[in-house]
Amino acid sequence: xxxxxxxxxxxxxxxxxxxxxxxxxxxxxxxxxxxxxxxxxxxxxxxxxxxxxxxxxxxxxxxxxxxxxxxxxxxxxxxxxxxxxxxxxxxxxxxxxxxxxxxxxxxxxxxxx
Amino acid sequence: xxxxxxxxxxxxxxxxxxxxxxxxxxxxxxxxxxxxxxxxxxxxxxxxxxxxxxxxxxxxxxxxxxxxxxxxxxxxxxxxxxxxxxxxxxxxxxxxxxxxxxxxxxxxxxxxx
Numbered sequence: 001x002x003x004x005x006x007x008x009x010x011x012x013x014x015x016x017x018x019x020x021x022x023x024x025x026x027x028x029x030x031x032x033x034x035x036x037x038x039x040x041x042x043x044x045x046x047x048x049x050x051x052x053x054x055x056x057x058x059x060x061x062x063x064x065x066x067x068x069x070x071x072x073x074x075x076x077x078x079x080x081x082x083x084x085x086x087x088x089x090x091x092x093x094x095x096x097x098x099x100x101x102x103x104x105x106x107x108x109x110x111x112x113x
Numbered sequence: 114x115x116x117x118x119x120x121x122x123x124x125x126x127x128x129x130x131x132x133x134x135x136x137x138x139x140x141x142x143x144x145x146x147x148x149x150x151x152x153x154x155x156x157x158x159x160x161x162x163x164x165x166x167x168x169x170x171x172x173x174x175x176x177x178x179x180x181x182x183x184x185x186x187x188x189x190x191x192x193x194x195x196x197x198x199x200x201x202x203x204x205x206x207x208x209x210x211x212x213x214x215x216x217x218x219x220x221x222x223x224x225x226x
């Protein structure tokens with residue numbers, strides 16, 4: 001059962017455009033991470049959000065965690081070709097024995113120059 | 114200041130052979146996680162280990178797969194009698210404690226002929 005749905009699955013835009021990627025779940029998470037993965041490489045952590053309603057900014061990237069800690073969004077302003085990659089959200093539930101991450105379905109972004 | 118090191122990066126096996134994937138965590142990290150990324154699918158949790166202990170193996174197939182994280186040396190993911198369906202990218206992540214940020218390696222791409 002896929003607990004985290006990302007949309008859109010694919011996105012091809014022109015350099016300079018803005019975009020938003022959504023990560024939705026019916027489950028509550030202790031925290032949510034966003035990763036970017038390039039072909040042939042492992043996921044690289046972009047940000048971790050912990051508090052409901054939290055907003056974090058990383059240069060042109062803005063991340064938001066939903067009030068109920070079930071969903072998140074990633075907004076990129078003035079996209080650059082270097083932003084191209086697979087964006088993954090991953091939810092974590094702490095407590096108990098496990099600390100596994102539940103990954104979203106991924107959004108493949110292509111930014112054309 | 115090395116990150117998570119996985120080797121080999123690429124592994125080719127014939128059906129029925131054994132595959133051994135190695136993961137050296139970030140120096141000082143005692144928590145290791147293995148994930149699998151099948152073609153056209155997202156990253157799926159397999160197993161979570163601390164030194165010498167398996168904490169959560171809920172994502173591991175019941176047969177042919179095993180994992181260990183000995184007191185000394187890297188963590189090993191072992192797949193016996195590989196089948197074509199085992200072809201995937203296997204990623205290792207490590208953290209300094211349960212609930213802390215997971216850092217990923219570049220992965221091992223297993224191809225079963």
